[in-house]
Amino acid sequence: xxxxxxxxLENLKPGLLWVSRxxxxxxxxxxxxxxxxxxxxxxxYDPDLARAVTAAVTGRTPRAVTAxxxxxxxxxxxxxxxxxxIPGLSQDDAFVLIGNDPGADHGEAFDNLMxxxxxxxxxxxxxxxxxxxxxxxxxxxxxAIDALANDVDDVLQTLRKLIDLASVWGSSSLLANDxxxxxxxxxxxxxxxxxxxxxxxxxxxxxxxxxxxxxTALYGSxxxxxxxxVECMEAAVRSGRSGDTLEIEHRQMGPRALVxxxxxxxxxxxxxxxxxxxxxxxxxxxxxxPRLAARDQIGLKLCRHIVSLHGGQLREEEEGGLRNFLIDLxxxxxxxxxxxxxxxxxxxxxARDLAALMSRARTRKAAAGTPN
Amino acid sequence: MKRILIVEDQADIRKLIRMTLEFEDYEIHEASEGTxxxxxxxxxxxxxxxxxxxxxxxxxxxxVCQAIKSDVSLKSIKxxxxxxxxxxxxxxxxxxxxxxxxxxxxxxxxxxxDVIEQLLSVAA
Numbered sequence: 001x002x003x004x005x006x007x008x009l010e011n012l013k014p015g016l017l018w019v020s021r022x023x024x025x026x027x028x029x030x031x032x033x034x035x036x037x038x039x040x041x042x043x044x045y046d047p048d049l050a051r052a053v054t055a056a057v058t059g060r061t062p063r064a065v066t067a068x069x070x071x072x073x074x075x076x077x078x079x080x081x082x083x084x085x086i087p088g089l090s091q092d093d094a095f096v097l098i099g100n101d102p103g104a105d106h107g108e109a110f111d112n113l114m115x116x117x118x119x120x121x122x123x124x125x126x127x128x129x130x131x132x133x134x135x136x137x138x139x140x141x142x143x144a145i146d147a148l149a150n151d152v153d154d155v156l157q158t159l160r161k162l163i164d165l166a167s168v169w170g171s172s173s174l175l176a177n178d179x180x181x182x183x184x185x186x187x188x189x190x191x192x193x194x195x196x197x198x199x200x201x202x203x204x205x206x207x208x209x210x211x212x213x214x215x216t217a218l219y220g221s222x223x224x225x226x227x228x229x230v231e232c233m234e235a236a237v238r239s240g241r242s243g244d245t246l247e248i249e250h251r252q253m254g255p256r257a258l259v260x261x262x263x264x265x266x267x268x269x270x271x272x273x274x275x276x277x278x279x280x281x282x283x284x285x286x287x288x289x290p291r292l293a294a295r296d297q298i299g300l301k302l303c304r305h306i307v308s309l310h311g312g313q314l315r316e317e318e319e320g321g322l323r324n325f326l327i328d329l330x331x332x333x334x335x336x337x338x339x340x341x342x343x344x345x346x347x348x349x350x351a352r353d354l355a356a357l358m359s360r361a362r363t364r365k366a367a368a369g370t371p372n
Numbered sequence: 373m374k375r376i377l378i379v380e381d382q383a384d385i386r387k388l389i390r391m392t393l394e395f396e397d398y399e400i401h402e403a404s405e406g407t408x409x410x411x412x413x414x415x416x417x418x419x420x421x422x423x424x425x426x427x428x429x430x431x432x433x434x435x436v437c438q439a440i441k442s443d444v445s446l447k448s449i450k451x452x453x454x455x456x457x458x459x460x461x462x463x464x465x466x467x468x469x470x471x472x473x474x475x476x477x478x479x480x481x482x483x484x485x486d487v488i489e490q491l492l493s494v495a496a
Contacts, residue, residue, distance in 0.1 A: 019441070050476065070465075079380070098415075144478070177456070177457060179432075179434070179457075179462075179465065188466070216430075217432045217434065217435065219426055219432075223423050252430060254429075254430065255428050255429045255430060262489075318434055330428060331428075331430065331432075332405075332406065332426070332427050332428045332429045332430065332431065332432045333426045333428040333429075333432070345385075345477070345478040346385060346388060346477055346478040346479075347388070348478070349478040349479065349480055350391075350392075350481055351484050352480075353480045353481050355484055356393065357395055357481050357482060358395070359483070360395075360482070360485075361395040
């Protein structure tokens with residue numbers, strides 16, 4: 001297994017088993033091994049789970065099942081494991097998610113992630129494989145090696161984005177409360193994107209509506225919000241043509257900050273970026289719907305998820321015949337609702353000091369000769 | 373009677389602060405977000421502002437503080453920033469914005485009263 005994919009699966013919660021149709025374990029992450037005692041090469045011992053795997057593989061639909069786990073200590077009670085079995089990457093395997101409530105968010109998130117892997121990783125892998133074959137057959141031809149290098153690079157970039165997607169899915173890495181000045185962030189992001197824009201012969205013009213807007217503050221994860229802006233800016237630059245000027249505008253709309261990529265085609269399928277360059281469909285065959293490159297698809301999913309966890313959204317808008325791409329984020333306070341915990345801590349502090357506060361007020365009033 | 377303006381988006385915290393201040397003799401005003409707080413400061417001219425740092429809206433506490441301290445007619449208002457962010461760089465940001473004091477939540481009501489008294493006695 002590719003080390004990036006192994007890292008991706010190891011970091012997933014809840015426990016994960018990758019099993020064949022016959023119930024032989026191909027991969028078990030740490031959490032799954034601890035709960036089931038299973039390791040690669042061993043067979044599922046719980047008959048209900050084995051049946052659920054066969055049914056999920058055959059029917060290509062998820063199954064929920066309760067299976068027996070392995071006791072945490074020798075002689076301890078055998079735990080019941082709530083498992084969700086979902087179809088795997090090919091026609092003859094499945095994934096088993098093991099957790100307290102795998103049918104809830106994690107299961108759904110994992111389904112989404114597997115869907116991304118199935119749909120978005122397949123094409124780059126196929127391309128890399130055929131380039132590899134060509135390179136072998138051409139015995140060191142420079143063009144074939146070049147094509148292979150590009151395709152392998154595409155696969156690696158896609159895998160890298162998948163790892164990022166997996167690491168933000170649980171949202172715990174987004175718990176930061178950094179104060180982020182949007183204008184400063186945009187400048188940082190431009191610093192990272194400028195080489196790509198220069199390479200592609202594009203200029204970028206930044207505009208802010210009003211001077212105070214430059215100070216707009218967001219609260220959240222600096223690391224991940226920066227990632228969103230880098231992804232969006234890179235997608236906009238990649239979709240532009242040499243000589244284009246990309247316009248990025250910052251608008252403050254009440255309690256929300258909007259960053260508008262004006263008519264740039266960011267995250268738009270190739271046909272809508274440049275209809276002329278699309279090859280004509282063969283006669284009698286409907287034209288296939290244009291599709292984003294895998295890395296853009298995953299990049300967009302990653303951005304949507306990060307932005308939504310910050311209380312914002314990514315969207316497209318038509319404005320005077322132009323199609324704009326917008327990042328819309330709340331300003332001024334973090335979206336995450338941890339107020340209740342803070343309230344409890346503050347209330348406890350008050351409860352501790354209230355008696356002292358009252359006593360001090362009484363003493364002062366007595367000293368001032370005021371009746372209590 | 374000294375005037376104090378509380379600018380805090382969390383109603384419960386605002387209530388706790390008001391309760392604390394009511395043990396003393398202050399005229400208390402309240403706002404629930406930054407822009408409203410700045411507007412009220414211009415109208416009420418408080419002696420002191422208790423200003424939450426992270427508030428939803430166009431201006432957070434640091435921006436309101438900057439606006440107060442850079443306005444000749446308002447800069448004499450003492451500003452106490454209230455925040456859940458207690459790292460050195462956050463305090464530094466508060467200082468840069470011109471804040472007179474910085475209290476990290478959860479803060480003690482005794483500490484709050486002490487800070488207010490100290491700042492108002494200096495101002496008097």
